[in-house]
Amino acid sequence: MTILVTGATGTVGRHVVRHLLDHGRRVRALTRHPARAALPAGVEVAEGDLTSAAGLEAAFDGVTAAHLITFGGDYRPLDNGPRIVELAERAGVRRVTVLGGWREGTLEPALRASRLEWTFLQPVQFMANALTDWAGPLRATGRVREPYGDRKSPPIDEHDIGAVAATVLTRDGHAGRSYHLTGPEVLTARAMVAILAEATGRDLRFDELTPDQVRREWVAEGRRPDLSLFRAFSEVDGAGQADLVEMLLRLYGTPNELATTVTGDVERVTGRPPRTFAQWAADHAHHFQP
Template structure:
Protein backbone atom coordinates (compact mmCIF):
# COMPACT_ATOMS: atom_id res chain seq x y z
CA UNK A 1 0.00 0.00 0.00
CA UNK A 2 1.06 3.60 -0.47
CA UNK A 3 1.43 5.68 2.69
CA UNK A 4 1.33 9.46 2.40
CA UNK A 5 3.62 11.56 4.59
CA UNK A 6 2.83 15.27 4.87
CA UNK A 7 5.54 17.66 6.01
CA UNK A 8 7.97 15.07 4.67
CA UNK A 9 11.02 17.36 4.69
CA UNK A 10 10.44 18.50 8.27
CA UNK A 11 12.15 17.23 11.41
CA UNK A 12 9.56 14.53 12.08
CA UNK A 13 8.26 13.89 8.57
CA UNK A 14 11.73 12.97 7.38
CA UNK A 15 11.96 10.34 10.13
CA UNK A 16 8.52 8.93 9.31
CA UNK A 17 9.59 8.52 5.67
CA UNK A 18 12.80 6.81 6.79
CA UNK A 19 11.08 4.29 9.05
CA UNK A 20 8.36 3.46 6.54
CA UNK A 21 10.89 2.81 3.79
CA UNK A 22 12.89 0.63 6.18
CA UNK A 23 9.71 -1.41 6.65
CA UNK A 24 9.40 -1.89 2.90
CA UNK A 25 6.43 0.44 2.50
CA UNK A 26 5.69 2.56 -0.57
CA UNK A 27 5.91 6.21 0.51
CA UNK A 28 4.55 9.34 -1.12
CA UNK A 29 6.35 12.27 0.48
CA UNK A 30 4.57 15.62 0.23
CA UNK A 31 6.48 18.88 0.17
CA UNK A 32 5.77 22.37 -1.13
CA UNK A 33 9.02 22.38 -3.15
CA UNK A 34 10.08 18.94 -4.48
CA UNK A 35 13.08 20.48 -6.20
CA UNK A 36 14.64 21.28 -2.84
CA UNK A 37 13.62 18.08 -1.08
CA UNK A 38 16.45 15.81 0.06
CA UNK A 39 14.78 12.52 0.98
CA UNK A 40 15.87 8.87 1.03
CA UNK A 41 15.93 6.94 -2.21
CA UNK A 42 12.70 5.07 -2.78
CA UNK A 43 10.31 7.81 -1.71
CA UNK A 44 7.91 9.24 -4.28
CA UNK A 45 8.26 13.00 -3.82
CA UNK A 46 5.11 14.96 -4.69
CA UNK A 47 4.29 18.67 -4.62
CA UNK A 48 1.40 19.80 -2.45
CA UNK A 49 0.53 22.66 -0.14
CA UNK A 50 -1.86 21.52 2.59
CA UNK A 51 -3.37 25.00 2.77
CA UNK A 52 -4.54 24.69 -0.87
CA UNK A 53 -7.47 22.31 -1.33
CA UNK A 54 -6.92 22.14 -5.08
CA UNK A 55 -4.02 19.69 -4.90
CA UNK A 56 -5.36 17.37 -2.24
CA UNK A 57 -7.25 14.98 -4.53
CA UNK A 58 -4.12 14.08 -6.48
CA UNK A 59 -2.03 13.86 -3.31
CA UNK A 60 -4.34 11.28 -1.73
CA UNK A 61 -5.01 9.28 -4.90
CA UNK A 62 -4.20 5.61 -4.26
CA UNK A 63 -3.21 6.21 -0.65
CA UNK A 64 -4.20 3.70 2.05
CA UNK A 65 -2.81 5.51 5.12
CA UNK A 66 -1.38 8.94 5.88
CA UNK A 67 0.75 10.84 8.38
CA UNK A 68 -0.70 14.35 8.79
CA UNK A 69 0.64 17.51 10.35
CA UNK A 70 -1.65 20.14 11.84
CA UNK A 71 0.21 23.24 10.63
CA UNK A 72 1.19 24.87 7.36
CA UNK A 73 4.32 26.55 6.09
CA UNK A 74 3.85 29.49 8.45
CA UNK A 75 3.65 27.10 11.43
CA UNK A 76 0.10 28.24 12.11
CA UNK A 77 -2.69 25.66 12.64
CA UNK A 78 -4.24 24.65 9.34
CA UNK A 79 -7.54 26.22 8.31
CA UNK A 80 -8.02 23.49 5.69
CA UNK A 81 -8.55 20.56 8.06
CA UNK A 82 -11.99 19.66 6.75
CA UNK A 83 -10.75 19.75 3.14
CA UNK A 84 -7.87 17.42 4.00
CA UNK A 85 -10.09 14.92 5.79
CA UNK A 86 -12.73 14.94 3.05
CA UNK A 87 -10.08 14.36 0.39
CA UNK A 88 -8.67 11.47 2.42
CA UNK A 89 -12.08 9.88 2.85
CA UNK A 90 -12.94 10.23 -0.84
CA UNK A 91 -9.66 8.51 -1.71
CA UNK A 92 -10.44 5.59 0.58
CA UNK A 93 -7.72 6.30 3.15
CA UNK A 94 -8.29 4.05 6.14
CA UNK A 95 -5.79 5.13 8.76
CA UNK A 96 -4.07 8.39 9.76
CA UNK A 97 -1.65 9.61 12.35
CA UNK A 98 -1.76 13.30 13.30
CA UNK A 99 1.31 15.09 14.69
CA UNK A 100 -0.49 17.27 17.19
CA UNK A 101 0.19 18.97 20.48
CA UNK A 102 1.05 22.51 19.31
CA UNK A 103 -2.20 24.40 19.00
CA UNK A 104 -5.36 22.76 17.80
CA UNK A 105 -6.73 24.03 14.51
CA UNK A 106 -9.32 22.66 12.14
CA UNK A 107 -7.62 19.34 11.42
CA UNK A 108 -8.02 17.63 14.79
CA UNK A 109 -11.80 18.04 15.16
CA UNK A 110 -12.31 17.08 11.50
CA UNK A 111 -10.29 13.90 12.04
CA UNK A 112 -12.17 13.00 15.23
CA UNK A 113 -15.53 13.46 13.49
CA UNK A 114 -14.49 11.41 10.45
CA UNK A 115 -14.71 7.73 9.64
CA UNK A 116 -10.92 7.47 9.54
CA UNK A 117 -8.99 5.25 11.91
CA UNK A 118 -6.97 7.92 13.70
CA UNK A 119 -4.17 8.24 16.24
CA UNK A 120 -2.78 11.49 17.62
CA UNK A 121 0.95 11.76 18.37
CA UNK A 122 1.77 14.39 21.00
CA UNK A 123 5.50 14.76 21.67
CA UNK A 124 6.46 17.42 24.21
CA UNK A 125 9.93 18.56 23.11
CA UNK A 126 12.06 17.42 20.19
CA UNK A 127 15.75 16.87 20.88
CA UNK A 128 16.34 18.25 17.38
CA UNK A 129 15.24 21.68 18.58
CA UNK A 130 18.56 22.02 20.40
CA UNK A 131 20.41 22.01 17.09
CA UNK A 132 18.89 25.41 16.32
CA UNK A 133 18.38 26.59 19.91
CA UNK A 134 21.94 25.98 21.10
CA UNK A 135 24.06 24.92 18.15
CA UNK A 136 25.47 28.29 17.09
CA UNK A 137 26.03 29.51 20.64
CA UNK A 138 27.86 26.35 21.72
CA UNK A 139 29.99 26.26 18.59
CA UNK A 140 31.08 29.89 18.87
CA UNK A 141 31.14 30.63 22.62
CA UNK A 142 30.76 27.32 24.46
CA UNK A 143 27.90 28.85 26.46
CA UNK A 144 24.13 28.79 26.53
CA UNK A 145 22.81 32.03 28.04
CA UNK A 146 19.17 31.57 29.07
CA UNK A 147 16.94 31.93 32.13
CA UNK A 148 15.80 29.12 34.42
CA UNK A 149 18.59 26.60 33.94
CA UNK A 150 16.85 24.11 36.20
CA UNK A 151 13.67 24.00 34.11
CA UNK A 152 12.81 20.40 33.32
CA UNK A 153 11.61 18.44 30.31
CA UNK A 154 11.68 14.85 29.00
CA UNK A 155 12.90 15.51 25.42
CA UNK A 156 12.34 12.86 22.77
CA UNK A 157 14.56 11.89 19.87
CA UNK A 158 12.84 12.67 16.57
CA UNK A 159 13.96 9.21 15.40
CA UNK A 160 11.62 7.66 17.99
CA UNK A 161 8.66 9.82 16.95
CA UNK A 162 9.14 8.59 13.39
CA UNK A 163 9.29 5.01 14.64
CA UNK A 164 6.02 5.43 16.55
CA UNK A 165 4.26 6.92 13.52
CA UNK A 166 5.49 4.17 11.21
CA UNK A 167 4.40 1.47 13.66
CA UNK A 168 0.92 2.93 14.11
CA UNK A 169 0.45 3.32 10.35
CA UNK A 170 1.41 -0.28 9.63
CA UNK A 171 -0.13 -2.10 12.61
CA UNK A 172 -3.60 -2.37 14.10
CA UNK A 173 -4.77 -1.54 17.61
CA UNK A 174 -4.14 2.19 17.88
CA UNK A 175 -7.43 3.72 16.75
CA UNK A 176 -8.74 6.54 18.93
CA UNK A 177 -5.55 6.81 20.97
CA UNK A 178 -3.59 9.97 21.78
CA UNK A 179 0.00 9.15 22.62
CA UNK A 180 1.90 11.53 24.90
CA UNK A 181 5.45 10.85 23.68
CA UNK A 182 8.51 11.53 25.82
CA UNK A 183 12.10 10.44 26.10
CA UNK A 184 13.25 8.12 28.90
CA UNK A 185 14.32 10.76 31.43
CA UNK A 186 13.49 14.19 32.79
CA UNK A 187 16.44 16.54 32.34
CA UNK A 188 17.21 20.15 33.17
CA UNK A 189 18.45 22.60 30.57
CA UNK A 190 21.67 22.90 32.58
CA UNK A 191 22.03 19.12 32.63
CA UNK A 192 21.56 18.80 28.88
CA UNK A 193 24.34 21.33 28.23
CA UNK A 194 26.56 19.24 30.51
CA UNK A 195 25.75 16.08 28.53
CA UNK A 196 26.61 17.82 25.26
CA UNK A 197 29.89 18.89 26.87
CA UNK A 198 30.66 15.28 27.81
CA UNK A 199 30.05 13.83 24.34
CA UNK A 200 31.93 16.66 22.57
CA UNK A 201 34.72 16.70 25.18
CA UNK A 202 34.37 20.45 25.50
CA UNK A 203 34.03 22.72 28.52
CA UNK A 204 30.47 23.91 27.87
CA UNK A 205 28.52 26.01 30.36
CA UNK A 206 24.98 27.08 31.03
CA UNK A 207 25.07 30.75 32.04
CA UNK A 208 21.84 31.62 33.80
CA UNK A 209 20.25 34.97 33.01
CA UNK A 210 17.88 36.72 35.36
CA UNK A 211 14.47 37.69 33.96
CA UNK A 212 15.54 41.33 33.91
CA UNK A 213 18.69 40.46 31.95
CA UNK A 214 16.55 38.57 29.46
CA UNK A 215 14.22 41.54 29.04
CA UNK A 216 17.15 43.90 28.45
CA UNK A 217 19.10 41.66 26.09
CA UNK A 218 16.42 39.83 24.16
CA UNK A 219 13.97 42.67 23.56
CA UNK A 220 16.33 44.69 21.39
CA UNK A 221 16.45 44.11 17.61
CA UNK A 222 18.62 41.08 16.92
CA UNK A 223 18.90 40.17 20.58
CA UNK A 224 16.45 37.27 20.62
CA UNK A 225 18.21 33.91 20.20
CA UNK A 226 16.76 31.33 17.83
CA UNK A 227 14.46 29.30 20.07
CA UNK A 228 12.89 26.43 18.12
CA UNK A 229 9.54 27.44 16.63
CA UNK A 230 8.41 30.14 19.03
CA UNK A 231 9.69 33.00 16.89
CA UNK A 232 7.99 31.63 13.78
CA UNK A 233 4.72 31.22 15.66
CA UNK A 234 4.92 34.70 17.10
CA UNK A 235 5.83 36.45 13.85
CA UNK A 236 2.92 34.80 12.10
CA UNK A 237 0.61 35.90 14.91
CA UNK A 238 2.00 39.44 14.94
CA UNK A 239 3.62 39.21 18.39
CA UNK A 240 6.58 41.53 18.91
CA UNK A 241 9.88 40.65 20.57
CA UNK A 242 9.00 42.27 23.91
CA UNK A 243 5.78 40.30 24.18
CA UNK A 244 7.54 37.13 23.07
CA UNK A 245 10.12 37.57 25.83
CA UNK A 246 7.35 37.69 28.44
CA UNK A 247 5.73 34.59 26.93
CA UNK A 248 9.02 32.70 27.07
CA UNK A 249 9.80 33.83 30.62
CA UNK A 250 6.40 32.64 31.77
CA UNK A 251 6.76 29.35 29.92
CA UNK A 252 10.29 28.66 31.19
CA UNK A 253 9.57 29.82 34.73
CA UNK A 254 6.23 28.08 35.31
CA UNK A 255 6.36 24.33 36.01
CA UNK A 256 4.04 22.40 33.72
CA UNK A 257 2.90 18.97 34.88
CA UNK A 258 2.09 17.73 31.38
CA UNK A 259 5.31 19.09 29.94
CA UNK A 260 7.52 17.42 32.54
CA UNK A 261 5.73 14.09 33.00
CA UNK A 262 7.40 10.91 31.75
CA UNK A 263 5.39 8.29 29.90
CA UNK A 264 6.21 4.79 28.64
CA UNK A 265 4.07 5.13 25.53
CA UNK A 266 7.00 5.03 23.09
CA UNK A 267 8.02 1.63 24.44
CA UNK A 268 4.40 0.45 24.47
CA UNK A 269 4.09 1.18 20.75
CA UNK A 270 7.50 0.21 19.33
CA UNK A 271 8.60 -2.41 21.86
CA UNK A 272 11.84 -0.76 23.02
CA UNK A 273 12.74 2.14 25.30
CA UNK A 274 13.17 5.56 23.71
CA UNK A 275 16.69 6.76 23.00
CA UNK A 276 18.48 8.88 25.61
CA UNK A 277 19.60 12.47 25.22
CA UNK A 278 23.21 11.28 25.53
CA UNK A 279 22.71 8.93 22.56
CA UNK A 280 21.18 11.72 20.50
CA UNK A 281 23.89 14.22 21.50
CA UNK A 282 26.67 11.77 20.60
CA UNK A 283 25.10 11.28 17.17
CA UNK A 284 25.04 15.06 16.61
CA UNK A 285 28.26 15.93 18.43
CA UNK A 286 29.88 17.61 15.43
CA UNK A 287 27.00 20.09 15.28
CA UNK A 288 28.10 21.44 18.68
CA UNK A 289 31.83 21.68 17.91
CA UNK A 290 33.62 24.55 16.16
CA UNK A 291 34.08 23.83 12.46
CA UNK A 292 37.84 23.25 12.81
CA UNK A 293 37.26 20.63 15.51
CA UNK A 294 34.29 18.84 13.88
Protein backbone atom coordinates in the same frame (compact mmCIF):
# COMPACT_ATOMS: atom_id res chain seq x y z
CA MET B 1 -0.21 -0.05 0.07
CA THR B 2 1.06 3.51 -0.36
CA ILE B 3 1.45 5.73 2.69
CA LEU B 4 1.52 9.51 2.34
CA VAL B 5 3.90 11.45 4.58
CA THR B 6 3.34 15.19 4.91
CA GLY B 7 6.15 17.34 6.25
CA ALA B 8 8.37 14.61 4.81
CA THR B 9 11.56 16.69 4.75
CA GLY B 10 11.08 18.08 8.25
CA THR B 11 12.58 17.18 11.61
CA VAL B 12 10.14 14.32 12.22
CA GLY B 13 8.84 13.57 8.74
CA ARG B 14 12.15 12.32 7.38
CA HIS B 15 12.26 9.76 10.21
CA VAL B 16 8.70 8.65 9.46
CA VAL B 17 9.77 8.08 5.84
CA ARG B 18 12.82 6.05 6.84
CA HIS B 19 10.92 3.87 9.31
CA LEU B 20 8.16 3.17 6.79
CA LEU B 21 10.75 2.12 4.22
CA ASP B 22 12.26 -0.17 6.83
CA HIS B 23 8.78 -1.66 7.26
CA GLY B 24 8.80 -2.41 3.53
CA ARG B 25 6.06 0.09 2.67
CA ARG B 26 5.66 2.27 -0.39
CA VAL B 27 6.01 5.92 0.59
CA ARG B 28 4.78 9.08 -1.11
CA ALA B 29 6.28 12.28 0.30
CA LEU B 30 4.42 15.57 0.11
CA THR B 31 6.70 18.59 -0.18
CA ARG B 32 6.43 22.17 -1.36
CA HIS B 33 9.80 21.96 -3.10
CA PRO B 34 10.27 18.59 -4.84
CA ALA B 35 13.50 19.65 -6.55
CA ARG B 36 15.13 20.32 -3.17
CA ALA B 37 13.75 17.27 -1.38
CA ALA B 38 16.66 15.05 -0.32
CA LEU B 39 14.71 11.83 0.20
CA PRO B 40 15.81 8.19 0.12
CA ALA B 41 15.73 6.24 -3.11
CA GLY B 42 12.38 4.67 -3.85
CA VAL B 43 10.29 7.43 -2.30
CA GLU B 44 7.66 8.92 -4.61
CA VAL B 45 7.64 12.71 -4.36
CA ALA B 46 4.43 14.72 -4.71
CA GLU B 47 4.32 18.49 -4.86
CA GLY B 48 1.84 20.14 -2.55
CA ASP B 49 1.15 22.03 0.63
CA LEU B 50 -1.35 21.12 3.35
CA THR B 51 -2.37 24.76 3.65
CA SER B 52 -3.86 24.60 0.13
CA ALA B 53 -6.19 21.99 -1.38
CA ALA B 54 -4.45 22.40 -4.73
CA GLY B 55 -2.48 19.23 -5.38
CA LEU B 56 -3.81 17.34 -2.36
CA GLU B 57 -6.35 15.32 -4.33
CA ALA B 58 -3.54 13.88 -6.47
CA ALA B 59 -1.35 13.36 -3.40
CA PHE B 60 -4.06 11.28 -1.69
CA ASP B 61 -4.85 9.22 -4.80
CA GLY B 62 -4.20 5.54 -4.13
CA VAL B 63 -3.15 6.20 -0.53
CA THR B 64 -4.50 4.01 2.28
CA ALA B 65 -2.78 5.71 5.23
CA ALA B 66 -1.23 9.11 5.88
CA HIS B 67 0.97 10.93 8.37
CA LEU B 68 -0.37 14.46 8.78
CA ILE B 69 0.94 17.55 10.51
CA THR B 70 -1.39 20.19 11.92
CA PHE B 71 0.52 23.30 10.93
CA GLY B 72 1.94 24.99 7.87
CA GLY B 73 5.39 26.28 7.09
CA ASP B 74 4.79 29.36 9.23
CA TYR B 75 3.89 27.20 12.28
CA ARG B 76 0.29 28.42 12.22
CA PRO B 77 -2.42 25.77 12.76
CA LEU B 78 -4.11 24.67 9.56
CA ASP B 79 -7.40 26.44 8.83
CA ASN B 80 -8.58 23.94 6.18
CA GLY B 81 -8.84 20.78 8.25
CA PRO B 82 -12.34 19.78 7.06
CA ARG B 83 -11.23 20.03 3.41
CA ILE B 84 -8.17 17.85 4.06
CA VAL B 85 -10.32 15.23 5.77
CA GLU B 86 -12.87 15.35 2.93
CA LEU B 87 -10.17 14.70 0.32
CA ALA B 88 -8.65 11.89 2.38
CA GLU B 89 -11.99 10.15 2.86
CA ARG B 90 -12.90 10.53 -0.80
CA ALA B 91 -9.58 8.96 -1.82
CA GLY B 92 -10.14 5.94 0.41
CA VAL B 93 -7.59 6.75 3.09
CA ARG B 94 -8.36 4.61 6.13
CA ARG B 95 -5.78 5.44 8.79
CA VAL B 96 -3.91 8.62 9.78
CA THR B 97 -1.39 9.72 12.37
CA VAL B 98 -1.40 13.37 13.37
CA LEU B 99 1.64 15.22 14.70
CA GLY B 100 0.29 18.01 16.87
CA GLY B 101 1.57 21.55 17.24
CA TRP B 102 1.38 24.08 20.06
CA ARG B 103 -2.36 24.52 19.84
CA GLU B 104 -5.25 22.79 18.15
CA GLY B 105 -6.46 24.02 14.80
CA THR B 106 -9.21 22.81 12.47
CA LEU B 107 -7.73 19.42 11.54
CA GLU B 108 -8.13 17.66 14.88
CA PRO B 109 -11.90 18.23 15.34
CA ALA B 110 -12.50 17.39 11.69
CA LEU B 111 -10.74 14.06 12.17
CA ARG B 112 -12.68 13.27 15.35
CA ALA B 113 -15.91 13.76 13.41
CA SER B 114 -14.72 11.67 10.44
CA ARG B 115 -14.73 7.98 9.52
CA LEU B 116 -10.93 7.86 9.51
CA GLU B 117 -8.94 5.84 12.05
CA TRP B 118 -6.95 8.66 13.62
CA THR B 119 -4.17 8.61 16.20
CA PHE B 120 -2.79 11.82 17.68
CA LEU B 121 0.93 12.04 18.46
CA GLN B 122 1.75 14.71 21.04
CA PRO B 123 5.49 14.89 21.69
CA VAL B 124 7.18 17.11 24.23
CA GLN B 125 10.42 18.96 23.50
CA PHE B 126 12.33 17.57 20.52
CA MET B 127 15.97 16.74 21.18
CA ALA B 128 16.59 18.38 17.79
CA ASN B 129 15.62 21.72 19.35
CA ALA B 130 19.12 21.69 20.82
CA LEU B 131 20.43 22.02 17.25
CA THR B 132 18.11 24.90 16.44
CA ASP B 133 18.57 26.73 19.72
CA TRP B 134 22.10 25.99 20.85
CA ALA B 135 24.34 24.79 18.03
CA GLY B 136 25.17 28.32 16.86
CA PRO B 137 26.09 29.85 20.22
CA LEU B 138 27.86 26.70 21.44
CA ARG B 139 30.00 26.56 18.31
CA ALA B 140 30.83 30.25 18.58
CA THR B 141 31.20 30.82 22.33
CA GLY B 142 30.75 27.52 24.16
CA ARG B 143 27.94 29.16 26.13
CA VAL B 144 24.14 29.03 26.21
CA ARG B 145 22.68 32.24 27.65
CA GLU B 146 19.03 31.68 28.59
CA PRO B 147 16.69 31.98 31.58
CA TYR B 148 15.64 29.17 33.90
CA GLY B 149 18.49 26.71 33.51
CA ASP B 150 16.74 24.29 35.84
CA ARG B 151 13.55 24.09 33.76
CA LYS B 152 12.71 20.45 33.20
CA SER B 153 11.59 18.35 30.25
CA PRO B 154 11.79 14.70 29.12
CA PRO B 155 13.07 15.49 25.57
CA ILE B 156 12.36 12.96 22.86
CA ASP B 157 14.51 11.89 19.94
CA GLU B 158 12.68 12.63 16.70
CA HIS B 159 13.81 9.18 15.55
CA ASP B 160 11.45 7.71 18.16
CA ILE B 161 8.54 9.90 17.06
CA GLY B 162 9.04 8.59 13.53
CA ALA B 163 9.13 5.02 14.83
CA VAL B 164 5.83 5.48 16.68
CA ALA B 165 4.16 7.01 13.61
CA ALA B 166 5.36 4.23 11.32
CA THR B 167 4.20 1.53 13.75
CA VAL B 168 0.75 3.08 14.14
CA LEU B 169 0.37 3.46 10.38
CA THR B 170 1.22 -0.16 9.71
CA ARG B 171 -0.39 -2.02 12.61
CA ASP B 172 -3.89 -2.26 14.05
CA GLY B 173 -4.95 -1.30 17.56
CA HIS B 174 -4.20 2.41 17.77
CA ALA B 175 -7.33 4.07 16.36
CA GLY B 176 -8.83 6.84 18.48
CA ARG B 177 -5.83 7.10 20.80
CA SER B 178 -3.60 10.02 21.75
CA TYR B 179 0.00 9.30 22.66
CA HIS B 180 2.01 11.69 24.82
CA LEU B 181 5.52 10.98 23.58
CA THR B 182 8.54 11.58 25.80
CA GLY B 183 12.10 10.47 26.17
CA PRO B 184 13.17 8.16 28.99
CA GLU B 185 14.32 10.79 31.51
CA VAL B 186 13.58 14.25 32.81
CA LEU B 187 16.47 16.64 32.25
CA THR B 188 17.12 20.29 32.99
CA ALA B 189 18.41 22.60 30.28
CA ARG B 190 21.63 22.91 32.29
CA ALA B 191 22.02 19.11 32.38
CA MET B 192 21.49 18.86 28.62
CA VAL B 193 24.31 21.30 27.99
CA ALA B 194 26.53 19.25 30.32
CA ILE B 195 25.69 16.11 28.30
CA LEU B 196 26.62 17.95 25.11
CA ALA B 197 29.90 18.96 26.73
CA GLU B 198 30.71 15.32 27.46
CA ALA B 199 29.75 14.25 23.95
CA THR B 200 31.90 16.92 22.30
CA GLY B 201 34.81 16.95 24.75
CA ARG B 202 34.41 20.72 25.03
CA ASP B 203 33.98 23.10 27.96
CA LEU B 204 30.33 24.04 27.37
CA ARG B 205 28.39 26.03 29.95
CA PHE B 206 24.85 27.23 30.66
CA ASP B 207 24.92 30.89 31.73
CA GLU B 208 21.59 31.66 33.36
CA LEU B 209 19.94 34.99 32.62
CA THR B 210 17.48 36.60 35.00
CA PRO B 211 14.10 37.58 33.56
CA ASP B 212 15.15 41.26 33.68
CA GLN B 213 18.35 40.43 31.76
CA VAL B 214 16.26 38.61 29.17
CA ARG B 215 13.95 41.59 28.78
CA ARG B 216 16.90 43.95 28.44
CA GLU B 217 18.95 41.86 26.02
CA TRP B 218 16.17 40.28 23.95
CA VAL B 219 13.77 43.23 23.87
CA ALA B 220 15.42 46.56 24.66
CA GLU B 221 18.66 45.69 22.85
CA GLY B 222 16.90 43.62 20.19
CA ARG B 223 19.23 40.63 20.49
CA ARG B 224 16.56 38.02 19.80
CA PRO B 225 17.91 34.46 20.04
CA ASP B 226 17.18 31.90 17.35
CA LEU B 227 14.95 29.75 19.56
CA SER B 228 12.43 27.25 18.24
CA LEU B 229 9.88 28.54 20.75
CA PHE B 230 10.07 32.01 19.24
CA ARG B 231 9.13 30.60 15.85
CA ALA B 232 6.30 28.58 17.39
CA PHE B 233 4.98 31.57 19.36
CA SER B 234 5.20 33.83 16.30
CA GLU B 235 1.94 32.19 15.13
CA VAL B 236 0.09 34.32 17.71
CA ASP B 237 -1.49 37.16 15.77
CA GLY B 238 -0.20 40.58 16.69
CA ALA B 239 2.50 39.34 19.07
CA GLY B 240 5.51 41.63 19.16
CA GLN B 241 9.00 40.97 20.46
CA ALA B 242 8.11 41.93 24.04
CA ASP B 243 5.00 39.71 23.94
CA LEU B 244 7.02 36.75 22.68
CA VAL B 245 9.60 37.20 25.42
CA GLU B 246 6.92 37.32 28.13
CA MET B 247 5.25 34.18 26.75
CA LEU B 248 8.59 32.37 26.77
CA LEU B 249 9.38 33.50 30.33
CA ARG B 250 5.98 32.26 31.52
CA LEU B 251 6.45 28.92 29.80
CA TYR B 252 10.00 28.39 31.07
CA GLY B 253 9.23 29.65 34.56
CA THR B 254 5.91 27.89 35.24
CA PRO B 255 6.04 24.25 36.38
CA ASN B 256 3.93 21.99 34.16
CA GLU B 257 3.38 18.44 35.37
CA LEU B 258 2.22 17.13 32.00
CA ALA B 259 5.23 18.59 30.20
CA THR B 260 7.68 17.16 32.73
CA THR B 261 6.27 13.65 33.17
CA VAL B 262 7.87 10.65 31.48
CA THR B 263 5.42 8.30 29.79
CA GLY B 264 5.93 4.81 28.46
CA ASP B 265 4.05 5.43 25.22
CA VAL B 266 7.07 5.04 22.93
CA GLU B 267 7.88 1.60 24.32
CA ARG B 268 4.22 0.56 24.45
CA VAL B 269 3.81 1.30 20.74
CA THR B 270 7.20 0.27 19.34
CA GLY B 271 8.23 -2.44 21.82
CA ARG B 272 11.52 -0.75 22.71
CA PRO B 273 12.50 2.07 25.06
CA PRO B 274 13.13 5.56 23.69
CA ARG B 275 16.65 6.80 23.07
CA THR B 276 18.43 8.94 25.66
CA PHE B 277 19.68 12.46 25.15
CA ALA B 278 23.23 11.14 25.64
CA GLN B 279 22.73 8.85 22.63
CA TRP B 280 21.35 11.72 20.59
CA ALA B 281 24.22 13.99 21.66
CA ALA B 282 26.81 11.40 20.63
CA ASP B 283 25.21 11.12 17.18
CA HIS B 284 25.08 14.90 16.69
CA ALA B 285 28.25 16.00 18.49
CA HIS B 286 29.84 17.26 15.25
CA HIS B 287 27.14 19.95 14.94
CA PHE B 288 28.37 21.54 18.20
CA GLN B 289 32.06 21.71 17.27
CA PRO B 290 33.60 25.07 16.27
